[in-house]
Amino acid sequence: LETFSLLAGGFAGALSPQNLLFALVGSVLGTLVGVLPGIGPTSGIAILLPLTAFLPPTPAIIMLAAIYYGAMYGGSTTAILVNIPGEVASVVTTLDGYQMARQGRAGQALAIAAISSFVAGTVSLVGLTFFAPPLADVALAIGPPEYTGLVILALAVVVSLCGRSLRKGLASALLGALIAMVGLDPQSGRRRFTFGVPQLIGGVDFISVIIGLYAIAEVMTNVHTAVTKVSAVPLGRLFPTLRDLGACVGTMVRCTLVGFGLGLLPGCTPGAISFLSYDIERRVSRAGSKFGTGAIQGVAGPEGANNAATSGGFVPLLALGIPSTPALAVLLSGLMIYGLQPGPLLMEQQPAFVWAVIASMYVGNVMLLILNLPLVGLWARLVMVPYPVLGPLILVFSVLGAFSVRNSTFDVWVALAFGLLGYVMRVLDFSATPLVLTLILTPILENSLRQSLSMSAGDVRIFLERPVALGLASLGVVLTAVSLYARRRPGAGATGAPRQEGS
Amino acid sequence: MGTLRKRGRVWLAVSGAVGLALVLFAGPGAAPAAAPTYPARPVDMVVAFAPGGGADVTARLVATYLSKKWGQPINVVNRPGGGGILGTHEVLAARPDGYTLMMDNHAVNAMLAASQTDLPFKWDERTPIARVTFDPVFYCVKFDAPWQSLKEVVAHIKANPKTLRWGTAHAGGISTFAITQFFAAAGVDLAQTNRVIFPGGAPTLTALAGGHVDFAGQQWSEVRGLVAGKKIRALAVVLPQRVKEFPDVPTAREAGFPELDVVGWQGVTGPPGLPAEVVERWDEAIRGAAADPAFLEQAAKIGKVIAYLGPQDFRKFMFAEYDKYLPLAIKMGLRK
Numbered sequence: 001l002e003t004f005s006l007l008a009g010g011f012a013g014a015l016s017p018q019n020l021l022f023a024l025v026g027s028v029l030g031t032l033v034g035v036l037p038g039i040g041p042t043s044g045i046a047i048l049l050p051l052t053a054f055l056p057p058t059p060a061i062i063m064l065a066a067i068y069y070g071a072m073y074g075g076s077t078t079a080i081l082v083n084i085p086g087e088v089a090s091v092v093t094t095l096d097g098y099q100m101a102r103q104g105r106a107g108q109a110l111a112i113a114a115i116s117s118f119v120a121g122t123v124s125l126v127g128l129t130f131f132a133p134p135l136a137d138v139a140l141a142i143g144p145p146e147y148t149g150l151v152i153l154a155l156a157v158v159v160s161l162c163g164r165s166l167r168k169g170l171a172s173a174l175l176g177a178l179i180a181m182v183g184l185d186p187q188s189g190r191r192r193f194t195f196g197v198p199q200l201i202g203g204v205d206f207i208s209v210i211i212g213l214y215a216i217a218e219v220m221t222n223v224h225t226a227v228t229k230v231s232a233v234p235l236g237r238l239f240p241t242l243r244d245l246g247a248c249v250g251t252m253v254r255c256t257l258v259g260f261g262l263g264l265l266p267g268c269t270p271g272a273i274s275f276l277s278y279d280i281e282r283r284v285s286r287a288g289s290k291f292g293t294g295a296i297q298g299v300a301g302p303e304g305a306n307n308a309a310t311s312g313g314f315v316p317l318l319a320l321g322i323p324s325t326p327a328l329a330v331l332l333s334g335l336m337i338y339g340l341q342p343g344p345l346l347m348e349q350q351p352a353f354v355w356a357v358i359a360s361m362y363v364g365n366v367m368l369l370i371l372n373l374p375l376v377g378l379w380a381r382l383v384m385v386p387y388p389v390l391g392p393l394i395l396v397f398s399v400l401g402a403f404s405v406r407n408s409t410f411d412v413w414v415a416l417a418f419g420l421l422g423y424v425m426r427v428l429d430f431s432a433t434p435l436v437l438t439l440i441l442t443p444i445l446e447n448s449l450r451q452s453l454s455m456s457a458g459d460v461r462i463f464l465e466r467p468v469a470l471g472l473a474s475l476g477v478v479l480t481a482v483s484l485y486a487r488r489r490p491g492a493g494a495t496g497a498p499r500q501e502g503s
Numbered sequence: 504m505g506t507l508r509k510r511g512r513v514w515l516a517v518s519g520a521v522g523l524a525l526v527l528f529a530g531p532g533a534a535p536a537a538a539p540t541y542p543a544r545p546v547d548m549v550v551a552f553a554p555g556g557g558a559d560v561t562a563r564l565v566a567t568y569l570s571k572k573w574g575q576p577i578n579v580v581n582r583p584g585g586g587g588i589l590g591t592h593e594v595l596a597a598r599p600d601g602y603t604l605m606m607d608n609h610a611v612n613a614m615l616a617a618s619q620t621d622l623p624f625k626w627d628e629r630t631p632i633a634r635v636t637f638d639p640v641f642y643c644v645k646f647d648a649p650w651q652s653l654k655e656v657v658a659h660i661k662a663n664p665k666t667l668r669w670g671t672a673h674a675g676g677i678s679t680f681a682i683t684q685f686f687a688a689a690g691v692d693l694a695q696t697n698r699v700i701f702p703g704g705a706p707t708l709t710a711l712a713g714g715h716v717d718f719a720g721q722q723w724s725e726v727r728g729l730v731a732g733k734k735i736r737a738l739a740v741v742l743p744q745r746v747k748e749f750p751d752v753p754t755a756r757e758a759g760f761p762e763l764d765v766v767g768w769q770g771v772t773g774p775p776g777l778p779a780e781v782v783e784r785w786d787e788a789i790r791g792a793a794a795d796p797a798f799l800e801q802a803a804k805i806g807k808v809i810a811y812l813g814p815q816d817f818r819k820f821m822f823a824e825y826d827k828y829l830p831l832a833i834k835m836g837l838r839k
Contacts (some may be wrong), residue, residue: 046554046581054569142732143715144699187700189618189674189837190579198623200585245595266709321728322709329555329705336560336724344729399659407582408589447702453667453716491784 003130014363019059019356021365024061029372032072034086035078037215038207038401041071041087041327049334058353062360063251065333069121069310069361071327073271073368076113076303079383081106082230082394084215088271089306089437092278095161096291096298103294104231107238107380112248112296113303114372115240119252120304124260124311128318129358131388132347134318138262144451145462147267149472151445154272156479157279158438161485163431165488172430176438179204185301186443187450199410208351208402208411209439212418213425213432215398219391221425223230230383230390238377240296251281257303263312266324267448270309271440277305284481311361320344425488515716541601541784545576545725548771549605551581551590557638557724560805561769562606565635568792568801579606582824584671588622595624599774601781607772609677613824618675618832620839627825630777631817633789636807638722639742641752643735645714653758656718657689658786664695668708668715674700675837678707681720681741681765683835684710693835711735722767724806740767742808764827770797770811770817786813792810 013019034046044067052060065457075087080097093113100109127135162169182193183203183398192202240248255277262268281301282291293296316322323329335342340350347354382390402415422432454468456462463469538544548566550559561582566577584588597603607629616626649658660667671678672793680699686693699716701707704725710750711719712734719735727748729735739758740746771785792798793811802809812820832838 042554049554050567050579051564101546140709140713143710143713183584185674186702187674189586190839199584266706316709320709320712320732320734323555326553326555329553330554333555333560333563336805337563337801339801341728341731341804343730344732344734346728360601384818399516406584406589407580408584443702447814451699451710454697459696486674 006351006355008128009352010357010359012139013058013356014062014359015304017220017227019062019360020363022055022059022063023066023360026066027364027367029063030067030072030369031074031368033067034071034076036397037078037086038211038398040207040467041068042325042330043404044071045327045330045334049330049337049441052334052337052351057335058356060338060355061331061334061353062330063221064334064362065314065357068327068331069210069307069351069364070368072121072303072307072310073114073117073372075298075306076117077110077379080109080113080299081379082390083111083218084394084398085210087306087407088210088269088311088436088440089274090187090303091271092218092275092302092433093299094214095278095433096293096295099292099294100296100299101192101383103230104233104234105358106231106235106383108236108240108244108296109299109374110379111239111298111373112244112368114253114376115245116248116252116300116304117307118257118365118369121311122309122362123256125361125365126359127260128311131421132315132319133317133344135264136344138176139266139316141277142265142267142468143466144448144455145469146472147265147448147467148452148463149466149469149476150262150265150268151441151448151480152322152473154441155445156476157275158434159480159483160279160282161275161431161432161433161437162163162487164429166484168430169434170430172425172432173434173438176435177442179209179435180380180442180446181223186447193417193418199408202406204414205402205405205408205411206439208406208414209418210436211398211402212415212420213422213435215394216415216419217422217432219394220419221426222387222391224423227387228292229385229387235380238380244296247287250298251285251300252317254280254284255301255304256308260312263309263324264315266316266322267444268309268326269440270313272437273309274302274306274445275437275440277301286361287449291413314358314361317342318347318358321346340450350491354480355432458484506811524807535594541781542575543574544602545578546601547578547603549580549586549590549594549603551582551584551587551594551605551611554581555702557767558608558610558769559607559720561608561636561722561802563605564801564807565771565789565803566800569788572788586675587615591615592622592624594772595629595774599630599776599778601773601777601784603773604785605615606767607635607768609767609824612772612820612833614675614677614680614828616837617825617828618835618837627777627822628775630773630775630782631814631821632771632773632777632782632785633814633816634768634810634812634820635789635793636769636802637742637810638724638767638769638807639740639746640720640722640765640767641726641737642681642685642718642720642739642741642755643708643711643726643730643737644718645711646736648708648717648736650738653689653755653760655684656738657691660691660696665697667718668697668699668716669720670699670701670710671702671719672701672704672707672721675832675835677722677765677767678704678720679768679832679835679837681763682718683831684765685720685760687831687834688760695833708735710765722806723808727806739763746808747803748806769807770812782814 029315075090079085079090079093082096085091097109262273285297287295313324594605711802737752
């Protein structure tokens with residue numbers, strides 16, 4: 001009950017005209033940052049950080065937080081409309097979202113993304129509101145062996161994402177793992193696969209890879225096939241039917257649980273979580289067999305999950321002072337500039353501030369829903385824009401985005417190189433999704449596996465002694481086996497694919 | 504930024520005579536005579552790490568303070584990658600006109616030079632301007648750990664070889680140096696402990712608070728929240744005097760290890776051959792800030808101790824750091 005009065009106090013703070021204004025500004029900026037490929041919440045928050053010198057702490061942090069969760073709303077927009085994820089966490093949304101757009105259902109896809117984001121984001125906030133400190137202790141109990149198990153579980157998704165040919169999909173996944181290895185060995189600090197190029201010491205930037213594989217390769221493919229518009233069919237109804245919404249209820253419940261639960265863990269990024277949610281839906285939901293061909297659950301799941309994950313990420317941030325993503329690390333430095341010492345005492349010592357920020361997140365999510373639904377009609381028309389106009393614009397934003405991540409021209413070249421690679425992969429029918437997944441997961445796996453073995457002085461029995469780790473890893477192995485079996489079953493010809501994938 | 508401008512030049516030159524002429528014009532135009540009017544335009548202060556880290560926070564503190572004072576924006580530019588090598592490389596290759604400087608720190612300065620022999624730049628050619636802050640190391644254990652002092656940790660390791668797990672941020676990070684130095688002083692063989700490497704201070708301390716490692720040595724700005732919140736406990740701080748925020752935490756000397764002196768710091772440096780006017784202007788401004796109560800208060804809020812040193816002393820300090828870290832880097836098998 002004490003929580004209710006604290007939250008009420010928080011709303012009183014969050015609903016003051018000034019704080020409302022900054023929540024709105026943050027939501028709009030966040031949506032924008034999410035829509036633009038490359039410019040992510042990390043750069044968005046960092047660019048606005050100097051403003052903190054002129055603002056009191058509460059409105060400033062309310063705004064920066066709104067940029068963070070607002071970006072998750074915006075990230076799906078270009079993923080659905082033009083097959084270009086605006087955020088890492090929206091990569092998997094392209095699989096079904098873009099197919100929906102090509103079938104004239106762009107509006108429905110955008111709407112369900114916004115609705116699912118709102119539901120999952122808001123329900124997760126309730127978890128943050130009432131259970132943050134105990135949940136933070138749960139997050140602490142998850143150590144390197146458990147993360148190792150979790151990644152093995154997540155790797156089971158690779159088989160599902162392989163597209164028509166298992167071998168081609170696995171090749172793509174291996175390439176992703178290899179690219180993730182470039183740079184400094186995280187354990188020894190030694191350089192590897194840098195070939196004497198100083199810029200490669202920093203590794204291959206993730207965003208550049210995505211911009212290349214998706215945005216640039218997409219434009220090249222569309223030029224190649226002389227596409228005049230994204231959607232060949234006229235735009236259909238803008239909003240999902242009640243039946244569609246009903247079909248997504250189970251999806252929203254599951255993605256909220258998965259997104260919030262994993263979002264609590266500082267080692268799990270929303271990017272990895274959205275992939276997991278997609279795979280769960282593919283296996284569990286009734287429309288599972290239609291995944292990859294424009295299933296509405298394939299959009300609702302990952303988009304809800306990444307929003308639930310952002311709410312979950314505020315648990316370790318507010319209850320422990322531990323940032324789970326680079327964007328939250330910047331937010332944390334914003335707190336420090338104000339002398340609001342992040343840590344377990346923050347909620348105790350600064351209740352007015354903490355609760356105003358939490359309350360503002362409820363408000364911000366409502367704003368984002370109200371903001372995004374009317375925009376659906378406008379955005380959806382983007383698919384009717386002649387491609388000779390749209391394509392060059394996409395290229396401009398791609399180059400800008402690649403540069404902006406690290407202020408580096410080298411990254412622009414990397415994006416162009418991956419554009420070429422992505423184009424070749426499309427021509428040869430290799431799916432890029434497994435590559436992105438292993439690119440996300442490999443660093444987590446490598447670090448947690450080697451950390452676990454360091455903890456036990458090289459004894460692999462550490463994985464047997466930790467039941468959670470063992471359980472997760474075993475589940476991963478079982479699911480991989482199930483997926484492999486399922487691929488073999490339909491038709492005796494082993495190369496026949498159970499499902500199609502967005503080109 | 505320097506390399507950008509340079510790469511821009513290459514492009515222009517390729518595009519022909521017009522481009523060449525442009526470069527010739529742009530050359531003198533882009534580098535206005537510094538002295539009395541410096542800074543005449545915005546200054547880039549490069550941080551070789553992502554936003555939110557120790558150097559970044561100090562950079563933003565200094566940038567905000569001096570932007571107001573000078574009426575010229577000081578822009579903090581994050582150039583992360585390769586453990587700070589990329590950003591440092593870029594600054595050291597930049598035009599020495601005073602418009603590209605960096606918020607240097609322990610990690611990309613002497614520590615890097617002591618552990619890597621094949622850096623793409625000469626570390627000692629940079630122009631030191633002023634050291635600004637210290638971010639001291641705290642040796643910590645989990646809050647409910649049985650050990651009450653550094654001596655008890657040492658006794659535990661000696662009695663139970665190969666069981667103590669210590670966490671550290673990056674293979675060649677400050678915590679690795681700090682703990683290696685501590686073990687050397689205590690007569691503990693590194694091989695009798697389990698080193699677990701994490702990709703940063705936050706994950707290291709998360710693992711400590713969760714009991715996945717037993718011991719860590721991270722910086723003040725990183726540990727303070729979890730120490731105050733009783734998730735971890737500090738056994739000693741490496742600083743000549745105790746930190747006001749934690750009056751109960753003894754100094755390393757008081758804890759029986761007077762030889763410990765690994766320290767995190769931040770300071771302003773620039774490319775080789777920076778004009779004396781620029782160095783003087785910055786040094787004067789930072790010296791002024793270090794005596795300004797408002798600046799001191801801000802620094803304490805972000806977990807930093809003011810540790811001003813002028814250009815000459817800062818240079819001496821850098822080389823003393825190198826001499827200190829070289830044997831440690833060799834001991835850790837880090838140097839190559």
